[in-house]
Amino acid sequence: MAKSSDDVWILGASMTKFGRYPGRDVVDLGSEAALAALSDGDVKIHDMQVMAVGNLAEAGGMVGQRIQKQIGQTGIPVYNVANACATGATAVRTVYMAIKSGEADMGLAVGVEVMGKAGLLGSAGRSKEGPNVYEPSGRYGAVMSPEGILGTGVMPGVFAQAGMEYAYENDGVTFEQFAKVAEKNHAHSVLNPLAQYQKAFSLEEIKAAEMVAYPNTLLMCCPTGDGAAAVVLVSGEKLASLSDEQRKRAVKISASVLTSDPWTERGQVQPDVNTLTRNAADAAYEKAGVSPQDLDLVELHDCFATAELLHYDNLRLCEPGGAGDFIDSGAPRRDGRTPVNVSGGLISKGHPLGATGVANLYEVATHLRGEAGDRQVPEAKVGLTHVIGLGSACAVHILEKAAS
Amino acid sequence: MAKSSDDVWILGASMTKFGRYPGRDVVDLGSEAALAALSDGDVKIHDMQVMAVGNLAEAGGMVGQRIQKQIGQTGIPVYNVANACATGATAVRTVYMAIKSGEADMGLAVGVEVMGKAGLLGSAGRSKEGPNVYEPSGRYGAVMSPEGILGTGVMPGVFAQAGMEYAYENDGVTFEQFAKVAEKNHAHSVLNPLAQYQKAFSLEEIKAAEMVAYPNTLLMCCPTGDGAAAVVLVSGEKLASLSDEQRKRAVKISASVLTSDPWTERGQVQPDVNTLTRNAADAAYEKAGVSPQDLDLVELHDCFATAELLHYDNLRLCEPGGAGDFIDSGAPRRDGRTPVNVSGGLISKGHPLGATGVANLYEVATHLRGEAGDRQVPEAKVGLTHVIGLGSACAVHILEKAAS
Amino acid sequence: MSTTVPIVDYLELGDEPRLVAKSCSSCGALYFDRRNACARCGGTDFDRRPLAGQGKVRTFTIVQRAAPGVKVPYVSAVVDLDGGGSVKSNLVDVEPAPEQVTLGMPVRLVTYSVGTDDQGTEAVAFGFAPA
């Protein structure tokens, strides 16, 4: 594995523990992650030539520059980006492009979100102020919010329907199989000190938990929370000039792909989370010259248990149509053939929206460096990260351990 | 001027008329501009390999993908970006980087904003709900909004203070000189059918208009409004394969630079709009191999008359400290040595925040193509665009006419 | 005398209520919303195309937890209409329990009142009932 000067590498990586941080703002958490990633890469903010920051709640609020004003105002270009739940990964890609284009040889990407107790259910209620007069408005000429009348458009239901569609197309995937995904991820999280929750649940507990949107119970849905993650990227050429220790711990980005959802027949009523994931994965495998069988671990976007199951298939981790069998076989468990979400996944590690796409790079990089402690996947050499945001945007990265 | 394959070119450009569009949303205006830019470049959405969209009001709202869903869902990567008033230019730079990095050979950048009647004064009022109990909060431990008590932090005042600081440092610039900037831009706008306002005002009318924040009267402040602009960018290599007509109208991006504000002594209390503009301009001149004297026209960020005057100096259009003399001399008028804001500028053309940084590329490109009609700057071969967003971000582009 | 208004403009009321899509004149892609162009082919001309009132459940969920103001439980489903077009709505006249809904089950379009405004105008929604 040559350190081609065309490659882009992760030099430093960090994440805050995910959880609830009352009293800390997006700048505090973003700064903490950024400073930790710089320190991890043994570089300074003054070495950075570009910065990209992903945050959703304050997407128009210059979060990148506000973080600069706390950790170092050096005059470098800042990109504030947003792409739903792929926001953090989009920040990484932006720095990646800046390096690839030759504009920078080192850059910082930060993903951060402060959600507090905001829920994923939206606020589609039909409370009214003033007189109630039906007036068609918006692109569908709606006279009231259609949520709960013309079906559901909020996340738990959308991903539940995506799971049931997979079940329909593939001759039945059972409630129990969906629940097994959550059982696995909760079990994994016990070993991850940075996870928002570190508690195992039995399959029975998960199935018996409050139903949110069938087949997803509360224990099959990601929590809301606060957190941040950051990576320092460096060009291969620049990396060659750094210390042995830095080079040894560097992780190669063998592929970085971002896609949106192409037109599909039903996309306007049921977001198609599959095609863009397949497109991103296929492009990434091709670019990296890696096949799904080569992967030692995968961090994928399990916002709901149903979603993870779909993505086994979308990322080609299982036989076509065989996602149910795949979870039954134990393959995605930490000691299985292709460990998936050994961090605990979004379901248990947490899902501070803007941070997620950077945090999964941190997780995979940490395993490739052999620094994942109790949850280390032994001998991990190649890993894949995946995030998807409704609307839609999907990012896939393939990472490889430095040849030592 | 060789068409180096390393260069990036503007193949298509468009803007909607700026103004008020009740009933049209961000997707309508963005789609209109995008379709017009594609048509102007004689290409289709299916030719695009990347898309970046700048919008502030819905920065976290997947505006790019929503536009795709109206004009073509082809699965390409979408970047939703925000950088205050440099948002549109940041979208352009993102596509520019994607092309420079070799990831795409053609891409679409859109800037769009629907402001309605939102003002630039913010909503810093101290209205309270519930009991009024002073609790220190935020990064300054403030017990109430400091706006209007500890000075002003909203735009008209900030840019007024920036202008007065220039006056202090450069032995006095008069109220009349600031007012002349607005007189010039309003006069220019009369010839621009896409301007939000097309009305000339006398210097006396401008000085006598309602004072907003001394020395800026209402006629020295940009209006709020709605609008969109878009450009199609193409690599030099791809351009070489296109038709004669497309190549003839293509405009070269000789430099594309984005900066943020480096630390300065007073930056935390009075945003320094100068240093990052100087840094961006100097880098752009160097990259393009162009000097300020070579510029045939400039579209710069005259959000307030005071701002334009400062930027004469920051962009090196005048002698150091000589911005007052520069406006007095008539140099920045349409028939002067270095025409500035022949479009009418933000003050009269309008300033739909996310659209502005793309619209000024449209304006300069239109002159370089010799297609600016009544307002055409004769024989225009080289132009510069500049935007700055508080927070801060500054983008400078230098454009050159294709060698024919 | 009361007037009625459809909850969305792609529902056409009358003796036989029906859903009416916009169909791209170039490629036939179907849409329910106001269009700027076709997301599939880029075409800008559209024809009105009434859709069938019968179809099959392609997927569903049973929503038990929702934002305030949304009545739960309810069955949300995507229905593939006979002859083309897919639409999302609630399943009605079905008990909201997993064992009562079958993937692929045939359903038919029904309409019902979902409220009356201060001027006496009645809003009419659509859903799908077992065929």
Next chain:
Amino acid sequence: MSTTVPIVDYLELGDEPRLVAKSCSSCGALYFDRRNACARCGGTDFDRRPLAGQGKVRTFTIVQRAAPGVKVPYVSAVVDLDGGGSVKSNLVDVEPAPEQVTLGMPVRLVTYSVGTDDQGTEAVAFGFAPA
């Protein structure tokens, strides 16, 4: 008996009210806000540094139009304090007219009440008056 609270935490009340900055232990850069690190040098240690109560007006504006709830007109100014530090606040005891304010004019820190909350706590702000 009433208590007082400063409008912002970098105003220190008492017999001689003063502004207190955080000074970067490495490079001396001054800040008024809660810090994660130094924006100039990246250092993370800060010392308290009281600033002078006298200074000069570096720039000003007279705000005549503002958001609802903000009383106009008023003079906003940036003051360079003697011995280091720049701060923004209102000029007080000055008529809000361009000819009454001079760039470079010497000013001194003053404090005044800007309101009392429901528990009787008085908020104290600072401004600058002609010296």
